[in-house]
Amino acid sequence: MLNLSASNRLRIGRYSEHNRIYLLTTNTAGRQPVFSDFALGRLVASQFSVAEEMGIASTLAWVVMPDHFHWLIELKRGSLGELMQRTKSLSTKAVNLSTGRQASLWQSGFHDRALRREEDLVKLARYIVANPLRAGLVKKLGDYPLWDAIWV
Template sequence: MPRIARVVLPGHPHHIVQRGHNRQMVFAHEDDFARYLDDLRELKNVFDVKVFAFCLMTNHVHLLLAPSSTEGLGKLMKTLAARMTRYRNKLEGRSGTLWESRYKSSVVQSDGYLLACCRYIELNPVRAGMVERVEDYRWSSFGLRLTTNAQDDWLDVHSCYELLGLTQLGRQQAYRAFFEAPVADGELKLIRDALQRGQLTGGKQFAEDVERVLGRRVEYRGRGRPAHDLGN
């Protein structure tokens, strides 16, 4: 069965997941996590890709990225994977692949979906029972988003986040409140299914707009739409 053509739209957020080969462990020590994030911080500038959210689990990563070009996303993911593979192979005196051959991706409609995807990504450790509170996990973007040290926050800021408040403190408080609010029915399934199937995470109009840009039919996951903003 042929692979579904990957949809890449410059300037739009893409929810990415890449897993270890055969679900093997990718990050065994703190240095592994730190190295990957150092590479991500460097390479996002090299390939002109914005990073809105991330979560590094032991055997896979979740990223929310917006490339400026069609080629930028693939180049970033390929280089990230290659660097981590060389690093782990050298440490362990081994050879071979570390990651699955193909990462999963879903283009995300910004309005009504981007912040929900951020929450989905950053709550992974809580859902997995690794921590009780989202802020207790070191290797996600949640802590960076709420940091008071501007030098530590290298995440890019989407307009959806800027609309949360008039000040940085106000935006941070609203973002935290969003994580404490109940998740809408069907939100997790909607985001998970779109990612697993390579579909769009968005509504019907968004899908129609994307189809016009690409000149071909695309699938989307729009039922169970997340709330439009954090006030809902």
């Protein structure tokens, strides 16, 4: 019997299609609430901008929660694996440089969901950025600093 790790199971059937919209999610190692420090969360968010500037992905919405992030993108070039590897690697370097830590920041693997064009992207973006409200981190969305959406 084949025994696959959770991160390998996440990769089975993954297909990266350019100009397709994806919801990407990944967790910190051990679900540590690293981004309760908003300055460290900003270091992750800056990598979303880098991917956009490099023409790899267009960012539609994102939220950085204390122990994970959700990122709604349109993939422009490369693969989802390459995008996430680059984002996680560069954000780890930035956080480790800022804090002096040398630990791994992220769990291996990530979750992706390809979206159909007819799905209501504005509704999904609102759901993504409302994560801090549902988690009870803030009373109103404007009080949480680690989110953005092109429609809001």
